[in-house]
Amino acid sequence: MMEFETEQARSFWEEVDVDGVFDDLLKRLHHLRYAITHNTATDQEYVQAMKIILESELTSLRSEGIQEVLIDEDILTVTVSEAQCSPESLRNGVETDNFLQKDSTRLCRDRESSSDHSQTSAASFCSEEPRSPVHLVYHPHDCSAACVPQLPAHADRFLGHSPLRAPMLCQFQRHCDPHDDSDAQDTGVLYKAPCGRSLHSLEEVLQFLLQSESLGVLQPDNFSFDPQIVPENCARAPASAALLLERDLSRGIEPVPVSLFNELDGTRPKEFRYRKERWPHGCFLSAAPLFSVCCDCTDGCADARSCACVQQTLRGAGEQQAYRHQRLSAPLSAGLFECGPWCSCARSRCQNRVVQKGLRVRLQVFRTPDRGWAVRCRDDLDKGTFVCIYAGVVLRQQQSVEEPAEREPLVSDDEVEVVEEWTLPAGPMETVTEPLDCSPPLYVPVIQSPLAQLKDQQQLGISSLDCSQNGSEACEEIVSKKPRLSESNGRSQPQHKHTPEQMYYLDASKEGNVARFFNHSYEPNLFLQNVFTDTHDPQFPLVAFFTSRSVKAGTELSWSM
Template sequence: MAAPDHPRRRRQQTDMVLENSKTSGMKVKKEVRIQKRKYISTESSLMSRKKAKKQVRVSKEKCSSLGALLHKPQNKSAEEDVENSLVQGEEGEKALTICRGTQDFSISLPPFGQSNSNLDVSCNEEMLIRTRVRKALRLFQVLCRKLLQSEESTSKNRGQRIRIDLTAAKILKAENEFVNTGGPIIGSVPGVEVGDEFHYRAELSVVGLHRSYQGGIDYTRINNSLLAISVVAFVGHADEMDSSNFLIYSGSGGRPSEGNKPPEDQKLERGNLGLKNCIESETPVRVIRGFEEFGQDGKPRPLSTFTYDGLYLVEGYWKEKGPQGFDMFKFKLRRIPGQPEISLIEVMNSKRTAVRGLCIADISGGLEKIPISVVNTVDDERPMPFKYIRKMIYPSWYEPTMPKGCACTQRCTDSGSCSCAVRNGGEIPFNFNGAIVQAKPLVYECGPSCKCSPYCHNRVSQHGIKFRLEIFKTQSMGWGVRTLTSIPSGSFICEYIGELIQDMEAEQRNNDEYLFDIGHNYDDHDIWDGSPTPIPVSQAISLSNVVDYGGFTIDAAHYGNVGRFINHSCSPNLYAQNVLYDHDDKRMPHIVFFAAENIPPLHELTYHYNYTIGQVRDSDGNAKTKACHCGSHECTGRLY
């Protein structure tokens, strides 16, 4: 968590919001419209040709030291390969019909950070393009989950399911939501960082990292010479990742995908020729590591992990016999020094030194199914003592009102027969894999009064933590929480648990560090409402219309769980979701954290504390200031 002098997070902001809503509602709405127009104007300016050309020049200058050149493609066959990889024909038309022809098919994005509402053209370009990349990926991920939800709710024609990843990319491309589309980029891609993680090949194309959905080598023609610009290198499993700075890459071709045609010798053409030409020109090649996950049947799962590993130089190539007797090319690539190490390598290295900096083996004391360790490699400090709990502590006077519950005997459905689905607007808010489909003001899970199975996919947060988390000492923000495994977008992380108390008691406790006021989670749907999206974005719904403000606060100072250690960020990767399941009191929903994007291993988990400048004041009414050290691209420099 943040430093010891961290003031209360929510309460003062709650009072301000409540007062403003009573006295100046029209003014607040006007300001929302102003900020919305300002953001849309910024997005439009970023997409303008002038901006795009400037970004191309910036990228070219970054790559010039490596001997890279930036040109538009002249090789028609390469362009055709890229275009042919898009969803075509009936499948593409079906996707557009689903998304444009269904009125209730809408999406809402989780918040990025409050600083986004103040973006203008003068902002740092690197921050802007990074924000556009993250937005495009979040749109893609929400679309995939929404499409999957639609497929799961359809009981007929299960053997004719569409490819949700290609369909989502088709929609985004049609709506000009792809990023870095000015032409093939040699070298670093603006807005994409080493270690960024993707769970579909199509995501690589959305952000301009690797344009081909099928081919392992992306290449272009420069001055009548083919040059490779990126490769996707698959290894069998993440544990097989080689920690050296060299990569032996197998060439493309020779593996027919149609009929029973036998394999044939690979040819030194197209992508293979592009890699060979990179040797003499010293052109850097982007490497994306792909890791296939295997199910119990031994077959690769549709969703794999792709991690951007940085820039490599091709040092040599040779020909050798493949396992089936045909000739294949091998290329030796060396990683350019000075780049960040990808987190998978760091995780494997940490396994070899697992006891380094270990303070506590399991801070939950066995209460969580997965142990939560505490490590400190900064100093000798240990976390302040507290009682770890897994369920909220309610006041002794409180008697919860149990919801009626659904009468489903098997799997809950999206039809009107499931009362829980009806309360959620006619659909179950989670996919079958437990991922939340999209952010909502309030989510109803099945609870103890429901007759459905305990393993119903509408019971997510109540089953506890599913990912390996670690509490660690940060350099500048006290204790924090990071993940030791990859976390897909939409995944449940943990609940913010503690003592539920009234605001009056919170004032008397005089302990502001671990307070979370209920009813005013950070929400910025107004920023996205009206922005260009592939399908109609649902209208922003005020939390006050769904969650009743009752003056309650969660105090995790003496009783709490891992959620109490999660830090603030101006560019968070989690968001807080209101959830009800074991009672029906909208004044005190459970505060549950979900992943707003794909989170690689060893990345810190953060959410937005929702401060505003001038919000926090001392006893004399003077505004206090506190520096923000989150270090994100969008950091405002001040927490309040």
């Protein structure tokens, strides 16, 4: 066998240009060293560099080797013995597999966030301080696609990372110096493009992305000029062991894994079907025309004056702003209209498509000592960032929340009102799920459609519903307080009597997404927004959550009625 491999190797080197091959290899090694040193290497480059080092059998690795194992989106660095680094062991995979099984607990402890408080301490963060970056010198030129040479083919390449790290993965540099106003204007933050061009604002970022033909892979919301935001910050687990840790609660349904963490009692949430979207979609619910306007923009809908969909939003927004560089700073009372499937604008470049792209930020469901389950962000989030929608199943008023299977065609009307329901899980307690007395309230919005034609004054209204438990059975009757809606000018709207045929529930009791674990707070960091994506019928919006302020990694996400 050895003789065959030797003969094969000799034939290989006789057929190739030895000097050229080694020159290319040296260039590749220099690139890998630079990428790993500056924390911009891709997952494939990390693995490739590891294999090269281990196969080279360097002297410095003979007594004690370093093996980097790719798991999820993170790199776990572990110390292994010389025997485990031998080519025979690596080919067989026995030693490495055994070692990983023994060390899997430490991986769970080190790479997942487990703080029980709304704000974790500074020691609970891993702040990947930037290494000394290469000084980028700008030479006057017309920017083109060559200005971003490391641009991946698709934005999905960044999934699993903080969205704010995407520019750094493409060789951008972010400089933050709040005390230096000479070059970074007021915020003290500027970005350096790979070509050396300085970017001082989101508007300059958008123009550069258009000129460099990188808009669509990179978006303006991948950039933050808030000096309090650190893209390298990520929530880190404490030293205590995790009694329960799951990599992805959604089981692959979400584009970004939603981790589950419990270091208190090891229980899991009550079983439910994970659904990342509302069902049925608005296009199946509405009896009215699906879209009132469509756009034909060619500039990525960057000019709000020429985009018909953005103008539809602004007509009911008054002095409020729609999306600003794919962020929403405050709720819009009349709803927000995104570009739809009939618009001819390029989907990947469109600046008016945010909610329909789905979950992009990294979230974790975790157990709290006194509030049941909660959700926290694993990375810093800028103000106005879209987090997720409230997903569930749309039901009629007469349909039981416990029996959502019977669905009838829903009639169309005008206004949407979100009413909050508190329900307790029914049924016997199981060992693998949380006990009833520890279960957090489940928030189930209700969609109602009054008879009045109030299209121009849509407002999200929240009303609290109460529920009491008798013994081990959850209550079946829910008494609702009278819902209240207010116009944007503060005047009360007239109350209308709702018949069962005009009330619709967005039920997440058995089917829903991560938003079902959001808690309420008197100091929330999220706000609700009606967003229309699959229909412009004001009866059937998506209920979306956006950050109302900048949020640090490890902070619990909460909203208010």
